[in-house]
Amino acid sequence: LEAGGHLTGSVFQSTLRSVDIQALPDKGQKLLQQIQELEEALGALALTAEPDTNEKSNAPVPQQRHSTKSTTEPPHLVPPRPLQGQGLQPLGSQGLKAACPVAAGGSSWCYGGPTKQDGPHAMWEIISKAIDELHASLESRPGETAVAEDPAGLKLPLLLHQKQALAWLLWRESQKPHGGILADDMGLGKTLTMIALILTQKNQEKNKQEDKNTALTWLSRDDSCEFTSHGTLIICPASLIHHWKNEVMKCVSHNTLRVYLYHGPNRDQRAKALSTYDVVITTYNLLAKEIPTQKEEGVVPGANPGVGKDSAKTPLLRIVWARIILDEAHCVRNPRVQTSMAVCRLQAQARWAVTGTPIQNTLLDMYSLLKFLRCSPFDDFRLWKSQVDNGSKKGGERLSILTKSLLLRRTKDQLDSTGQPLVMLPQRKFQVHHLKLSEDEENVYSVLLARSRSALRSYLKGREGGGSQSGRSPDNPFSKVAQEFAGPRMVADSQRSSTPHVLLTQLLRLRQCCCHLSLLKSALDPAELKSEGLALSLEEQLSVMTLSELCDTEPSPLISLNGEQFKAELFENTRASSKISSLLVELEAIRGNSASQKSVVVSQWTSMLQVVAGHLRKHGLTYATIDGSVSPKQRMDLVEAFNSSRGPQVMLISLSAGGVGLNLTGGNHLFLLDMHWNPSLEDQACDRIYRVGQQKDVVVHKFICEGTVEEKILHLQEKKKTLAKQVLSGSGKTVKKLTLADLKVLFGI
Numbered sequence: 001l002e003a004g005g006h007l008t009g010s011v012f013q014s015t016l017r018s019v020d021i022q023a024l025p026d027k028g029q030k031l032l033q034q035i036q037e038l039e040e041a042l043g044a045l046a047l048t049a050e051p052d053t054n055e056k057s058n059a060p061v062p063q064q065r066h067s068t069k070s071t072t073e074p075p076h077l078v079p080p081r082p083l084q085g086q087g088l089q090p091l092g093s094q095g096l097k098a099a100c101p102v103a104a105g106g107s108s109w110c111y112g113g114p115t116k117q118d119g120p121h122a123m124w125e126i127i128s129k130a131i132d133e134l135h136a137s138l139e140s141r142p143g144e145t146a147v148a149e150d151p152a153g154l155k156l157p158l159l160l161h162q163k164q165a166l167a168w169l170l171w172r173e174s175q176k177p178h179g180g181i182l183a184d185d186m187g188l189g190k191t192l193t194m195i196a197l198i199l200t201q202k203n204q205e206k207n208k209q210e211d212k213n214t215a216l217t218w219l220s221r222d223d224s225c226e227f228t229s230h231g232t233l234i235i236c237p238a239s240l241i242h243h244w245k246n247e248v249m250k251c252v253s254h255n256t257l258r259v260y261l262y263h264g265p266n267r268d269q270r271a272k273a274l275s276t277y278d279v280v281i282t283t284y285n286l287l288a289k290e291i292p293t294q295k296e297e298g299v300v301p302g303a304n305p306g307v308g309k310d311s312a313k314t315p316l317l318r319i320v321w322a323r324i325i326l327d328e329a330h331c332v333r334n335p336r337v338q339t340s341m342a343v344c345r346l347q348a349q350a351r352w353a354v355t356g357t358p359i360q361n362t363l364l365d366m367y368s369l370l371k372f373l374r375c376s377p378f379d380d381f382r383l384w385k386s387q388v389d390n391g392s393k394k395g396g397e398r399l400s401i402l403t404k405s406l407l408l409r410r411t412k413d414q415l416d417s418t419g420q421p422l423v424m425l426p427q428r429k430f431q432v433h434h435l436k437l438s439e440d441e442e443n444v445y446s447v448l449l450a451r452s453r454s455a456l457r458s459y460l461k462g463r464e465g466g467g468s469q470s471g472r473s474p475d476n477p478f479s480k481v482a483q484e485f486a487g488p489r490m491v492a493d494s495q496r497s498s499t500p501h502v503l504l505t506q507l508l509r510l511r512q513c514c515c516h517l518s519l520l521k522s523a524l525d526p527a528e529l530k531s532e533g534l535a536l537s538l539e540e541q542l543s544v545m546t547l548s549e550l551c552d553t554e555p556s557p558l559i560s561l562n563g564e565q566f567k568a569e570l571f572e573n574t575r576a577s578s579k580i581s582s583l584l585v586e587l588e589a590i591r592g593n594s595a596s597q598k599s600v601v602v603s604q605w606t607s608m609l610q611v612v613a614g615h616l617r618k619h620g621l622t623y624a625t626i627d628g629s630v631s632p633k634q635r636m637d638l639v640e641a642f643n644s645s646r647g648p649q650v651m652l653i654s655l656s657a658g659g660v661g662l663n664l665t666g667g668n669h670l671f672l673l674d675m676h677w678n679p680s681l682e683d684q685a686c687d688r689i690y691r692v693g694q695q696k697d698v699v700v701h702k703f704i705c706e707g708t709v710e711e712k713i714l715h716l717q718e719k720k721k722t723l724a725k726q727v728l729s730g731s732g733k734t735v736k737k738l739t740l741a742d743l744k745v746l747f748g749i
């Protein structure tokens with residue numbers, strides 16, 4: 001069997017080398033998939049003892065007995081890259097590549113280097129070599145008190161923790177992989193820290209000429225980069241491009257760094273010109289638009305990934321950057337989405353992920369960042385799942401080493417080596433307002449809850465007889481649940497209304513019910529559903545339009561909901577809900593206390609912001625709104641006005657549009673009107689007001705309706721926070737994803 005397995009494996013590999021699979025209509029994806037499955041089947045037939053994949057113990061590694069490994073030459077799908085060097089990084093993302101369907105968008109094949117087919121022993125050797133190297137590199141890590149000098153040309157002196165971060169950043173750029181994750185708490189000044197890195201390296205550029213060749217080891221086989229830049233490519237959400245530019249203008253001496261905003265229809269698309277800037281700033285959206293992913297290319301017959309067509313289109317792929325910085329890098333936490341795949345295709349000598357919330361949901365978030373960093377071999381999804389994210393003690397230890405080596409995180413409540421807080425910030429208080437729904441709200445809520453419960457029950461029933469695949473979504477917060485529900489057979493028509501999406505949307509309706517009944521009238525906004533990881537079909541939309549009766553052209557004094565009659569006026573947005581009433585009481589009190597205190601109100605639903613706006617007008621409170629429809633330039637103007645004494649008293653922000661990057665230190669009260677599954681989004685929003693520059697004491701208000709799903713969400717949020725804390729503290733423990741049990745708890749059955 002062993003000989004047969006090896007022989008067949010070799011035949012596959014050599015056949016692949018001799019044919020032009022790109023010429024196939026699907027670029028050979030199906031063929032590669034089949035080969036992989038065959039090879040795996042053969043591997044399994046060889047009865048190989050896997051080297052402790054569960055890693056529950058530290059037992060010695062068994063001797064290599066894998067069928068496909070009998071020569072010293074690792075099999076290659078294509079010849080190895082000519083410029084591969086030694087160590088972690090040169091193996092790069094090309095390193096230990098089996099097919100990595102999740103990371104590469106479904107069915108792409110990753111080329112080169114030793115593959116899983118080399119056998120478990122080879123894989124184990126590479127992992128242990130990688131871990132040893134990380135360990136060894138940790139020895140050269142600057143001590144916690146080590147600081148780097150402020151670079152010449154920086155006008156604003158760095159704070160102590162920023163000087164320490166700069167020493168760490170410089171160290172990481174000399175290590176493999178070059179770069180890492182700067183995960184300091186939000187508002188600790190990561191932007192300025194990264195600008196200091198760019199400036200320091202620019203000042204040292206002459207010395208770096210010697211290292212020129214190192215850069216070349218970063219290029220992958222396919223790359224046809226024509227320009228090597230000394231510049232940094234910064235990728236950020238659209239709302240932050242002006243923030244980055246302004247920070248450079250504010251903090252760096254005039255004419256020291258040449259900055260270009262690669263944005264808008266008139267952007268300069270000449271690669272040569274772009275490669276001459278010190279800093280090029282662009283957005284995730286533009287990148288995803290300009291860089292097609294493998295998936296897309298797969299449907300264009302004859303297209304050749306990596307070379308030619310798309311490289312000719314976007315200058316971003318024609319340049320090897322000195323460094324790439326992903327700001328708010330949690331934007332690429334889902335490795336399956338186009339933006340994440342696009343950032344991985346960019347070429348650079350050093351790669352940085354900057355985010356205050358690197359782990360928002362699961363360990364997959366961390367995997368995405370390691371993939372971008374090309375942290376081989378852990379950028380291989382299968383290896384990541386089997387060797388790190390496997391719930392074992394050993395996996396936890398590996399995770400801990402990765403975190404310690406590659407990630408720097410300090411929090412705002414931390415003290416520095418001299419016993420001083422990292423930044424001098426005023427007090428922050430959290431105030432949870434436990435509210436009771438009014439009797440009317442309670443009645444509507446009960447009807448919706450009963451309906452959701454029965455949907456869940458019918459779903460569970462349907463699942464017993466085989467569920468549906470149709471509701472799956474990659475970044476669905478309950479993807480685990482969705483997977484549990486999913487089965488091989490299509491669900492019967494009668495059960496279609498109970499897909500995981502429908503259940504999640506009914507939960508969403510329950511959450512809306514806690515905020516304002518009028519929200520039940522509006523159709524669900526696709527952009528907001530996306531932030532929940534939901535994309536509903538029209539049919540699904542209709543099935544959760546609980547108030548479809550309201551679509552009637554004839555105004556009626558009564559509304560029927562699930563057979564129960566309610567007064568139509570209950571659903572008018574001019575009516576004050578329990579939450580709106582409490583919010584207004586608080587805002588009035590703030591206005592009464594001092595004219596200089598301002599508030600930020602956050603909701604995940606723009607429809608809720610509109611309802612609040614109407615009530616603010618009625619009460620004579622001035623306000624401005626930042627949601628997805630406000631352009632980056634308008635945002636800057638609104639923020640500036642709010643932070644000045646003349647601006648409005650209240651800033652309304654949508655969680656997805658205003659949650660990241662904005663500096664709203666003009667406000668010192670923040671109201672979280674509703675609950676999101678992802679607590680990091682809420683933390684991000686809270687840190688808009690609690691950051692360097694805040695002069696007043698801060699109060700974060702959270703509204704929770706008693707006896708509703710909101711209380712249960714609070715519990716789930718705690719679970720997610722625990723996961724992030726454990727991973728970031730390097731304790732290496734992992735917590736399981738949300739499960740079907742969670743859903744049952746949420747629906748109270």
Ligand SMILES: Nc1ncnc2c1ncn2[C@@H]1O[C@H](COP(=O)(O)OP(=O)(O)OP(=O)(O)O)[C@@H](O)[C@H]1O
Pocket residue numbers: 156157158159162184185186187188189190191192247355356660661662663687691692693
């Ligand atoms: N050394 C410094 N001296 C004075 N102000 C500073 C310093 N460093 C940063 N700041 C200011 O602190 C504010 C917060 O900085 P910044 O926006 O970079 O935070 P951040 O860590 O990137 O936060 P987020 O994760 O929310 O984006 C900015 O207004 C910035 O100008």
